[in-house]
Amino acid sequence: MFEMHFHNKLVTVGNELSGKLVWYSPDLHLPRQASAFVYWYTEGRGDRDDQTIFTIPLQPEQLIRDQRVDFPFAVTIPHSGPITYNGSLIRVIWAVQAWVKLPRSSKRDHTQTWPFLVMPR
Amino acid sequence: MSTLTTDQLSDGRLIVPERVPEGFLWVDEKGAWSEDNFLGSFLFALLWCGTSFSFFAVWLFNFLTAPHVGTFLMLLFVGVFAGAGVGMIWKGLRWLKIISTFHPGEVLLASYPLRTGETFRLQFRRPLRRGYIQGLGEITAKWLCYEWVQYRQGTDTETRTHMLWEQDLPLMTISTGTQVVTYETKLTVLPEGPPSFDAKHNQVRWEIHISVDVPGIPQDTTHFRFAVVPEAV
Amino acid sequence: MTSLRLNPKFALNPYLALGWHANPFALGEPVMAPSLWIDRGWSQAPVPAAQQLVQVLGNKGFGKTAHLRHWQAQTGGVYAYYPPGWGRFKVPPVQTIAYWDEADRIPAPLLLAALGRAARTRATLVVGTHTDLSRLAKFSGLAVQTIRLPPLEATTLRIWTERQIQAVRLPTVPCGVELSSATAHEITAIAQGSWRAAADELHIWAAAIAHQAVREGRDRRHPISQADLSLRRR
Known part of the structure; x- marks a missing residue:
């Protein structure tokens, strides 16, 4: 469905994460809804927290069958972070997620996630 | 120590300090008089104690006039609620004694926010409302970093902490005649320590706990x- | 805290160094999946429409809700949870089989009325409770079965740990991590019989051995025989 090309998979806080989300699908069923965003979420013993930092502009009608469509993006990671963190009870994970909802006949939602690293300055 | 007890846990709020000419000032709101808090707690305690003490008195009378197992068990049952009421009164009086003796504690830092690896000077002060300290007292302090999580499982909300790093700071004696309790220390944010993280259910906290005795x-x-x-x- | 000087893949996810995709004790992992269920002697759901009350007694975290949910998955029927506070003032549902969690919080008049209704309609009630409701249930005309859940003990903890680890293992990657008997005893002692407190401890244990494996650049084809619990106390 999508491919992700990060320009930099490792980014320090206050700097820019950029890359390109590439759509390609020979599937007959084109998505009815689609979205992609840069976000962080937690994993571990605590209930999940998450926050979307940036939404990649993307409309379902732009997703055409058998044709590569590029969605370049650039987003500044906040100075305050959070940074990628692997603790004892908590993990903080940064990722880009793309999500498409396919027509009812195919009964499928499709989610792809690409993690990246956010480091302190 | 890998975890903090409920009493040792702070209320968890990350307060924005007041900007003052000397730097950044925090005032402990918990140590300040608040009419709203007091009235709410007072009314709740009044209702609780009024009800539980009345029931306890009735069942105590029943037991003394006609002692048998049933009345004794009932007395024990209402005794638990009355006991909680006594605990509430004890805690309330303790709190009143503290806030009527001291103004709220304050902490001053020259620069803020902190950075990993940074060494900084911390000044703590807690003035007495009136009079002075009689006898010798002491201040103890801890500088710590821990993970805090909250989760819902089964039917309960659980809170769990895990200590990442903890440092006991030098003890200081408070001498007789002191009118303002002060404590000054130099602290370092561990260079390899994590930055703060402040989400609803997951937090990494850097805290100083200062005990005045x-x-x-x-x-x-x-x-x-x-x-x-x-x-x- | 994973350093970037190590393999960036492990900086993204240190559990990969153990051949796992995540911490086996993180919330949201499929703890309730049938394959992960631990039989403690009461896996079979109560019979519906039997004019009975099945009460599950046990301290916080001993698995009352887990048993109720496990049985409900087998029998269907309504599940009602009674929270502290005003939320407890709701009429307990009565069906062929109904599950009431934290039933000791139900106000007495509502409880008595619902027990009476269950007796009249020959329903089965399954309740998770901290206090014994058998006298009220018998008074209302229901037969009573009481299940007292025992505290978690080390052998069960080891079986549970192994299953949780299996659930997060990456396919085709060997995994030599096991919870030693000594560590299992230590954790059950800290957890005081509670499954969820044990899960907290095990999460920290798993994080510690993952970080240790990352730091040591351990080849995951070589098993880790003994995880160092003292790591948690740094």
Whole structure:
């Protein structure tokens, strides 16, 4: 469905994460809804927290069958972070997620996630 | 120690300090008089104690006039509620004694927010409302970093902490005649330590816990939480 | 805290160094999946429409809700949870089989009325409770079965740990991590019989061995025989 090309998979806080989300699908069923965003979420013993930092502009009608469509993006990671963190009870994970909802006949939602690293300055 | 007890936990709020000419000032709101808090707690305690003490008196009378197992068990049952009421009164009186003796604790830092690896000077002061300290007292303090999580499982909300790092700071004696309790220390944010993280259910906290123990006043611990930004010195 | 000087893949996810995709004790992992269920002697759901009350007694975290949910998955029927506070003032549902969690919080008049209704309609009630409700249930005309859940003990903890680890293992990657008997005893002692407190401890244990494996650049084809619990106390 999508491919992700990060320009930099490792980014320090206050700097820019950029890359390109590439759509390609020979599937007959084109998505009815689609979205992609840069976000962080937690994993571990605590209930999940998450926050979307940036939404990649993307409309379902732009997703055409058998044709590569590029969605370049650039987003500044906040100075305050959070940074990628692997603790004892908590993990903080940064990722880009793309999500498409396919027509009812195919009964499928499709989610792809690409993690990246956010480091302190 | 890998975890904090409920009493040792701060209320968890990351307060924005007041900007003052000397730097950044935190005032412990918990140690301040608040009419709203007092009235709410007072009315709740009044209702609780009024009800539980009345029931306890009735069942005590029943037991004394006609002692048998049933009335004794009932007395024990209402005794638990009355006991909680006594605990509430004890805690309330303790709190009143502390806030009527001291003004709220304050902490001053020259620069803020903190950065990983940064060494900084912290000044704590807690003035007495009137009079002076009689007898020798002491201040103890801890500088710590821990993970805090909250989750819902089964039918309960659980809170769990895990200590990442903890440092006992030098003890200081409070001498007789002191009118303002003060404590000054140099602290370092661990260079390899994590920055603060402040989400609803998951947090990484950097805190200083300062306990003031003077004769005739219940020991009181003030917690201050600081933000450590993801930036190395 | 994973350093970037190590393999960036492990900086993204240190559990990969153990051949796992995540911490086996993180919330949201499929703890309730049938394959992960631990039989403690009461896996079979109560019979519906039997004019009975099945009460599950046990301290916080001993698995009352887990048993109720496990049985409900087998029998269907309504599940009602009674929270502390005003939320407890709701009429307990009565069906062929109904599950009431934290039933000791139900106000007495509502409880008595619902028990009476269950007796009249020959329903089965399954309740998770901290206090014994058998006298009220018998008074209302229901037969009573009481299940007292025992505290978690080390052998069960080890079986549970192994299953949780299996659930997060990456396919085709060997995994030599096991919870030693000594560590299992230590954790059950800290957890005081509670499954969820044990899960907290095990999460920290798993994080510690993952970080240790990352630091040591351990080849995951070589098993880790003994995880160092003292790591948690740094």
